[in-house]
Structures are given as structure tokens and as C-alpha cells.
Amino acid sequence: MFIRHRILGALLTSAALVGCHAFGGSYYPHRAELSETRQADLGGAEILDVQSRNGALTVLGEDRDDVHAELTRFARGSSEEDARQAVEKVTVEISKPGDGRTLAIVVRVPDSLKRRSAGANINLRIPRRLDLQAESSNGRIEVENLEGNVKAHSSNGSVRTTRIVGNVDLRTSNGRIDVDQVDARSILAVSSNGALAVRNSHANANGETSNGPFEFELLTLGERPQVSVRTSNGSVDVKLPASVAADLRLRTSNGKIRTALDGARVSGMSTSKRELEATLNGGGGRIEARTSNAGIQLSTR
Numbered sequence: 001m002f003i004r005h006r007i008l009g010a011l012l013t014s015a016a017l018v019g020c021h022a023f024g025g026s027y028y029p030h031r032a033e034l035s036e037t038r039q040a041d042l043g044g045a046e047i048l049d050v051q052s053r054n055g056a057l058t059v060l061g062e063d064r065d066d067v068h069a070e071l072t073r074f075a076r077g078s079s080e081e082d083a084r085q086a087v088e089k090v091t092v093e094i095s096k097p098g099d100g101r102t103l104a105i106v107v108r109v110p111d112s113l114k115r116r117s118a119g120a121n122i123n124l125r126i127p128r129r130l131d132l133q134a135e136s137s138n139g140r141i142e143v144e145n146l147e148g149n150v151k152a153h154s155s156n157g158s159v160r161t162t163r164i165v166g167n168v169d170l171r172t173s174n175g176r177i178d179v180d181q182v183d184a185r186s187i188l189a190v191s192s193n194g195a196l197a198v199r200n201s202h203a204n205a206n207g208e209t210s211n212g213p214f215e216f217e218l219l220t221l222g223e224r225p226q227v228s229v230r231t232s233n234g235s236v237d238v239k240l241p242a243s244v245a246a247d248l249r250l251r252t253s254n255g256k257i258r259t260a261l262d263g264a265r266v267s268g269m270s271t272s273k274r275e276l277e278a279t280l281n282g283g284g285g286r287i288e289a290r291t292s293n294a295g296i297q298l299s300t301r
Contacts, residue, residue, distance in 0.1 A: 186206075
């Protein structure tokens with residue numbers, strides 16, 4: 001079945017019902033999926049805003065001028081026919097509201113399907129120059145190879161970014177955050193329940209989690225670096241360049257502090273059982289790491 005829509009000009013959709021089968025739950029044991037592919041012209045848009053529901057979101061930046069979307073809608077029903085009817089009620093809207101600077105992709109699930117495990121998986125290939133704003137109410141977010149700023153928030157799922165040349169703002173209320181190869185002014189990573197890892201990156205960074213370990217590896221930092229790492233229940237491991245010029249403060253309420261400051265000029269060091277302060281290479285910036293129930297390890301190289 002082929003369907004034509006008019007969204008930012010010509011939009012071609014190819015849709016196919018890919019199957020219904022028994023899937024968990026005594027009330028709605030059958031599941032239906034509806035897959036489709038869409039292309040949308042930017043028409044001058046500079047920001048992509050994605051609002052996802054109950055499904056995974058993946059975004060890949062490429063050398064292209066349009067947005068290619070692979071969508072899979074799904075829902076459960078009491079019978080195969082009921083599941084088919086339910087999945088038709090899940091919609092994915094693509095539009096350009098307001099001043100035209102933003103291209104919006106929104107998954108809508110009616111209230112009548114709240115108990116039907118209904119939602120959509122979204123796989124996007126987009127121009128790498130776009131800024132991205134993405135929110136998921138229940139699902140993981142993965143973003144790769146963009147040159148714009150990335151803001152990705154999930155209420156229940158992991159968040160991962162790789163090869164981003166722009167500021168990064170990542171948040172999840174229940175899941176792991178992974179950041180790899182980010183070159184920007186700032187990285188913000190916040191999870192209320194999950195591990196955080198920032199690797200192979202060049203940026204000021206702030207990270208916070210209430211329950212999980214924290215790993216930070218920053219390859220270069222600016223003239224007045226700002227790095228803050230906090231977790232209430234997990235170990236902290238921070239790796240910094242030996243040239244970093246900053247005031248250092250490490251604190252734990254229940255754990256050991258270990259440092260290996262190879263290649264750095266250290267002055268004004270003050271240590272106690274649970275706290276360490278020092279100045280690295282004359283200071284100027286701020287490096288802070290804190291945990292309430294684990295150890296801290298910081299090294300330079």
C-alpha cells in the first residue's frame with residue numbers, strides 16, 4: 001500500500017503491516033506493527049525537534065539535505081484484528097510549525113491505548129549540520145555524527161552520543177548515559193538512576209547521577225576549564241590532560257581518594273581521609289568530583 005502526504009512539499013510513504021503475533025499479557029496478547037518510510041525536505045529549517053513515545057530513537061548525521069525517517073508503529077490488542085485497529089491509531093506527524101526554523105516529528109498515542117504498549121520506533125538519517133532536540137517518554141536515544149548542538153532527554157531509557165561537534169545536553173530519569181568523541185564548549189550529562197561515561201572528548205563537562213558509577217576522560221580543556229562530577233552512590237574515575245590549569249577539589253563521605261598527577265605541576269595540596277584539595281599548573285579553572293558512598297580516582301597524563 002502506498003500513501004502520499006504533503007509535508008514540507010512532496011512526502012512519499014510506503015507502508016506495510018509486518019505482522020501480528022501473541023505477545024505477553026492476558027488482556028492484550030496480540031501485537032501489530034506498521035512500518036513506513038518517509039522523506040521530508042528541510043525547507044530552511046535549522047532545528048530538528050523529535051517527540052517520541054514508548055520506543056527507541058536513533059539519529060545519524062549524514063551529508064544530505066533532507067530527513068529520511070524509518071518508522072515502526074506498534075500496539076497490542078485482544079485479537080489480531082483488534083491489534084491492527086489499535087496500531088492505526090498511533091500516528092507520527094511531521095510538520096514545520098511557527099517561524100519555520102524547526103522541523104518537528106511527533107509520535108501521538110491516544111489515551112485509549114495507554115494499556116496497549118503502543119508507540120513507535122524511529123530511525124532517522126538527517127543533515128549533520130542540524131541542531132537536534134529529542135525527547136522520549138519511554139525509550140532509549142542514540143545520536144551519532146552531528147555538527148550541531150544536541151539536547152536529548154529520556155524519561156526512562158539510556159542515552160548515547162558519538163562523534164558530536166556541538167554542545168551536548170543529555171538527561172534521563174532511569175538509564176545509562178554514554179558520551180564518546182564530543183568536541184564542544186560544554187557537556188552536560190544527568191541521570192537520576194544510572195551510570196555515566198564521558199570518553200575521548202574535548203569540552204568543559206558537568207555530570208550528575210544519584211545512583212551509579214561515573215567515568216570521565218577529557219583529552220583537552222580550555223584556558224579556564226570547568227569540570228564537575230557528582231554521584232550519590234557510585235565510584236568516580238576522572239582522567240584529565242596533564243596541562244590542565246585548575247583548582248582541584250575531591251570529596252567522598254565513604255571511600256578512598258586516589259590520585260596520579262603525572263606531568264602536572266601541583267601546589268597547595270591539602271589532604272584528609274575524605275577530601276583532597278590542590279592547585280594544578282597555577283590554577284584558573286575548577287575541577288570538582290564528589291561521591292557520597294564510593295571512592296574517587298583522578299589521574300593526569
